[in-house]
Amino acid sequence: SSSALSTGRTQTLLWLSQVLNAVPILLRIPGVAKKALPALKDFLYLLDNLLTEHKTTWDSAQPPRDLTDAFLAEMEKAKGNPESSFNDENLRMFISDLFMAGMVTTSTTLAWALLLMILHPDVQ
Ligand code: HEM
Numbered sequence: 001s002s003s004a005l006s007t008g009r010t011q012t013l014l015w016l017s018q019v020l021n022a023v024p025i026l027l028r029i030p031g032v033a034k035k036a037l038p039a040l041k042d043f044l045y046l047l048d049n050l051l052t053e054h055k056t057t058w059d060s061a062q063p064p065r066d067l068t069d070a071f072l073a074e075m076e077k078a079k080g081n082p083e084s085s086f087n088d089e090n091l092r093m094f095i096s097d098l099f100m101a102g103m104v105t106t107s108t109t110l111a112w113a114l115l116l117m118i119l120h121p122d123v124q
Contacts, residue, residue: 013039015104047096068095 017040020026020033027033054068064070071091078084117124 014043014100018100043099044092044096047092047099051092051095067098 013036017036020036058069058072060073060076064073074086078086
């Protein structure tokens with residue numbers, strides 16, 4: 001499932017959905033909403049699968065494997081406290097933020113780095 005997240009098409013559509021989130025009036029351009037919204041839905045579906053897998057394999061007796069495990073541990077501690085920010089909804093938003101912030105930035109940086117090295121073989 002993570003390979004589906006890494007395709008160029010998915011990234012472009014995710015980037016588009018972020019732009020639309022910031023400038024919603026663009027949704028009035030015919031065809032734009034139809035293109036971007038299913039991609040966002042697919043992304044959240046993949047994300048939910050990853051989180052479900054995490055929850056089923058999480059072992060509170062072991063040190064956290066990653067950030068999601070650490071968040072799950074905080075959720076456990078905060079059980080029964082409605083004031084806490086450590087809940088399912090925030091876990092989903094948190095991980096989706098990190099995927100979105102990290103994917104297009106990193107792949108664009110790598111694409112530019114490769115392009116510049118092609119143009120300047122002396123620094124390869
Ligand atoms: C080459 C790759 C990356 C570039 C060029 C980049 C660029 C940036 C820039 C310019 C900001 C500041 C935005 C602003 O405050 O106006 C930012 C913030 C942030 N980036 Fe990245 N980023 C990259 C990779 C990543 C990765 C891999 C992640 C997560 C896995 C990430 C997560 C974040 C987060 C969470 C913030 C907000 C931090 C805060 O304000 O507390 N970024 N990034």
